[in-house]
Amino acid sequence: ETGVTQSPTHLIKTRGQQVTLRCSSQSGHNTVSWYQQALGQGPQFIFQYYREEENGRGNFPPRFSGLQFPNYSSELNVNALELDDSALYLCASSFWIYYGYTFGSGTRLTVV
Amino acid sequence: KQEVTQIPAALSVPEGENLVLNCSFTDSAIYNLQWFRQDPGKGLTSLLLIQSSQREQTSGRLNASLDKSSGRSTLYIAASQPGDSATYLCAVFTGANSKLTFGKGITLSVRP
Numbered sequence: 001e002t003g004v005t006q007s008p009t010h011l012i013k014t015r016g017q018q019v020t021l022r023c024s025s026q027s028g029h030n031t032v033s034w035y036q037q038a039l040g041q042g043p044q045f046i047f048q049y050y051r052e053e054e055n056g057r058g059n060f061p062p063r064f065s066g067l068q069f070p071n072y073s074s075e076l077n078v079n080a081l082e083l084d085d086s087a088l089y090l091c092a093s094s095f096w097i098y099y100g101y102t103f104g105s106g107t108r109l110t111v112v
Numbered sequence: 113k114q115e116v117t118q119i120p121a122a123l124s125v126p127e128g129e130n131l132v133l134n135c136s137f138t139d140s141a142i143y144n145l146q147w148f149r150q151d152p153g154k155g156l157t158s159l160l161l162i163q164s165s166q167r168e169q170t171s172g173r174l175n176a177s178l179d180k181s182s183g184r185s186t187l188y189i190a191a192s193q194p195g196d197s198a199t200y201l202c203a204v205f206t207g208a209n210s211k212l213t214f215g216k217g218i219t220l221s222v223r224p
Contacts, residue, residue, distance in 0.1 A: 045213070058209070
């Protein structure tokens, strides 16, 4: 079975620009979550999608938005990028909470 | 609000030593707890998942315990090896907002 794959692996953007990050969930998983991890910190929850509906959101502004597609892959969109958005963005998928989450390798976003 | 604490932030041990990594959380109303490993600049690899009704889980040289009532979990690593050098994060899943709450992690260095 394939794991969680994220693209791109690295990205450099200019402040004010918009970015889209992509995630393919593990086969059979219907839930996708996104996390932001700043250097030296634990991952912070951005939001979660279950069967194409958002069913949880962390303390992130509306310029962080997402989508989940019928094949359960997902996108994270960030508008009006700020320098503090520079971080490792992690995608995780799950079939059921009792089975835990599988994480991807992340996308390293640098905003200059 | 759930808070997860991992102390100390860093640990250095000689190869072959048995060691214990600690994790504490403030709200005992959790569904499960997951231990992850993270290599520098990489994603998260799930090590062990403990359901709220379980006391411990084992995988190879790793053993994780959970005391939900006291808000504590430990990850025991037997006969540590240089390849165990990484950051170890614990995360608890609560139903509220359907999210994992992470600690900041413990960076382990195993000296040859």
